[in-house]
Amino acid sequence: MKVNMYLNKRVAIVGAGLTLFRRRLLETPQEIAWEASRKALDEAGLELKDIDCIVIGSAPDAFDGVHLKGEYLSHGSGGIGKPVSRVYVGGATGVMTAIAGWYHVASGMCQKVLAVAEEKMSPARPHPQSVFKYIWDPILEKPLNPNLIWIFAMEMHRYMAKYGIKKEEIALVSVKNKRNAMNNPYAQLGSNITVDDVLNSEVLVWPVQLLDVSPVSDGGAAIVLASEDVARRYTDTPVWVEGVGWTLDNTEWPARDLSYARYVEFAARMAYKMAGIERPNKEIDVVEPYDPFDYKELHHLEALQLAKRGEAPTLLKEGIFDIDGDIPSSPSGGLLGVGNPIAAAGLMKVASIYWQLKGTAGKMQVKKPVHTGVAQSWGDLMQAGTVIVLRN
Amino acid sequence: MVTPLKENELDKHVTISYKPNAKYSYTAGQAQSKYLLGFKEGKIYGRRCNKCGKIYVPPKMYCDECFRPTDEWVEVKDEGIVMTAVASFISWTRERLEEPEIVGVIRLLPSDERDFVYPGIFHRICTSYEEVKNMSIIGKRVKAVWKSKEERKSSIEDIQCFKVI
Numbered sequence: 073m074k075v076n077m078y079l080n081k082r083v084a085i086v087g088a089g090l091t092l093f094r095r096r097l098l099e100t101p102q103e104i105a106w107e108a109s110r111k112a113l114d115e116a117g118l119e120l121k122d123i124d125c126i127v128i129g130s131a132p133d134a135f136d137g138v139h140l141k142g143e144y145l146s147h148g149s150g151g152i153g154k155p156v157s158r159v160y161v162g163g164a165t166g167v168m169t170a171i172a173g174w175y176h177v178a179s180g181m182c183q184k185v186l187a188v189a190e191e192k193m194s195p196a197r198p199h200p201q202s203v204f205k206y207i208w209d210p211i212l213e214k215p216l217n218p219n220l221i222w223i224f225a226m227e228m229h230r231y232m233a234k235y236g237i238k239k240e241e242i243a244l245v246s247v248k249n250k251r252n253a254m255n256n257p258y259a260q261l262g263s264n265i266t267v268d269d270v271l272n273s274e275v276l277v278w279p280v281q282l283l284d285v286s287p288v289s290d291g292g293a294a295i296v297l298a299s300e301d302v303a304r305r306y307t308d309t310p311v312w313v314e315g316v317g318w319t320l321d322n323t324e325w326p327a328r329d330l331s332y333a334r335y336v337e338f339a340a341r342m343a344y345k346m347a348g349i350e351r352p353n354k355e356i357d358v359v360e361p362y363d364p365f366d367y368k369e370l371h372h373l374e375a376l377q378l379a380k381r382g383e384a385p386t387l388l389k390e391g392i393f394d395i396d397g398d399i400p401s402s403p404s405g406g407l408l409g410v411g412n413p414i415a416a417a418g419l420m421k422v423a424s425i426y427w428q429l430k431g432t433a434g435k436m437q438v439k440k441p442v443h444t445g446v447a448q449s450w451g452d453l454m455q456a457g458t459v460i461v462l463r464n
Numbered sequence: 465m466v467t468p469l470k471e472n473e474l475d476k477h478v479t480i481s482y483k484p485n486a487k488y489s490y491t492a493g494q495a496q497s498k499y500l501l502g503f504k505e506g507k508i509y510g511r512r513c514n515k516c517g518k519i520y521v522p523p524k525m526y527c528d529e530c531f532r533p534t535d536e537w538v539e540v541k542d543e544g545i546v547m548t549a550v551a552s553f554i555s556w557t558r559e560r561l562e563e564p565e566i567v568g569v570i571r572l573l574p575s576d577e578r579d580f581v582y583p584g585i586f587h588r589i590c591t592s593y594e595e596v597k598n599m600s601i602i603g604k605r606v607k608a609v610w611k612s613k614e615e616r617k618s619s620i621e622d623i624q625c626f627k628v629i
């Protein structure tokens with residue numbers, strides 16, 4: 073894969089903020105964005121007047137029930153009177169928000185950028201599920217009345233069939249992430265559950281059961297990015313953005329093998345090349361792969377080249393991805409444990425890695441020393457992959 | 465500080481519902497039109513790119529990768545291999561269904577099991593929950609069950625489902 077990329081400035085993250093992730097928050101989306109933004113600025117030691125550009129990430133407008141959500145959120149995100157842009161690549165938006173913030177600085181256009189992601193999924197009635205009706209091909213797919221879980225169930229079953237993976241092995245992801253989330257003060261669903269709890273939960277779309285899926289959530293996340301010279305003025309512990317990658321596969325998901333997330337592999341290779349990572353499983357100390365479904369974390373660990381195809385479940389069982397393992401995966405608790413306000417969930421993963429590398433992750437801090445971390449998100453019609461590599 | 469709302473507090477809140485009177489007339493386009501007309505004759509058409517050899521089903525007038533026009537119409541079989549199948553117990557509004565709907569993805573023939581991209585179709589599969597659950601349906605060869613000629617409307621619904629042969 074050939075990527076033409078020309079960089080001007082080195083970029084650091086100097087602050088991050090999260091809101092609680094909960095179902096049915098009382099605050100408006102704008103208030104949620106404001107709270108995350110204010111916290112990120114406070115951590116960076118900056119005021120809004122110091123910020124040059126704003127990047128907003130949010131997934132389909134339909135969740136919040138407000139169209140033009142970039143414009144709608146711009147107040148709460150500090151965007152008035154500043155260059156504002158909104159990015160949207162479905163579930164992959166969260167990490168894309170960080171990447172877009174990065175290229176504003178890397179290009180030399182802005183020195184300090186506030187990148188904000190927000191989602192309020194609970195307003196949709198009767199269920200956020202129904203909002204997805206309009207993502208389908210209107211002529212070839214919609215007549216079959218699909219719901220969103222169908223395609224993920226299809227992907228999960230294909231992954232299981234191709235590599236002979238059992239549901240018990242996949243359920244361990246949910247067990248691990250909900251357990252990790254108990255250490256996360258922002259988390260919605262931290263709990264000690266067992267594989268049996270997952271296997272006995274309501275069948276939604278076989279093989280997907282209730283505890284295989286992340287919850288409906290509201291929440292916000294924000295980070296502050298700055299160019300190298302500026303970052304050094306404000307902090308002794310900047311965390312560098314060393315590599316970014318983002319790619320789309322085609323929308324024809326019924327016409328490509330769903331057992332492997334090619335779109336994430338392409339994005340990862342791009343990010344690793346930029347960061348000079350040659351052996352990901354040796355060089356990456358901590359990872360936050362996107363886990364709206366439990367199988368998805370395994371799928372993504374493989375596409376991120378942290379496990380061979382079909383072998384992530386084995387490594388998981390061996391404890392490699394536990395919080396005290398060789399490559400702790402989703403130490404934050406991931407979407408399964410923290411919650412899934414879509415765009416905010418992806419940026420939460422970036423913030424989590426940033427705190428891990430800064431050493432300020434509190435009870436979430438992984439046991440071993442960490443220097444290189446990766447956050448990843450995924451979305452659209454199983455086609456968008458976004459990857460970011462951070463180093464301290 | 466953010467404050468969550470409890471389930472029972474939800475009743476006290478105003479719910480706004482309306483049906484926007486938004487109607488769309490979608491264009492099927494050149495490739496999809498021929499594809500849909502093919503259904504009426506009980507045929508499945510695709511487009512081949514002669515540069516990379518890829519066959520697109522559903523058909524496309526351009527090749528994604530070569531970024532050039534595809535070259536010719538080809539007919540693929542109304543038979544293929546079940547790549548994946550699922551059983552849905554929820555509707556698109558997340559209401560509980562008594563009987564599961566069974567759908568999946570079929571890799572149409574001719575194609576090769578080593579192909580990452582192949583002629584494919586997303587449709588209903590006529591099989592039991594049991595066969596989905598024990599995964600025996602995956603990998604089986606299936607064939608389209610067409611509606612009678614008079615009932616066909618050049619729609620994806622001209623195929624009732626795919627059934628094991």
Ligand SMILES: [Zn+2]
Binds near residue numbers: 516527
């Ligand atoms: Zn071609």
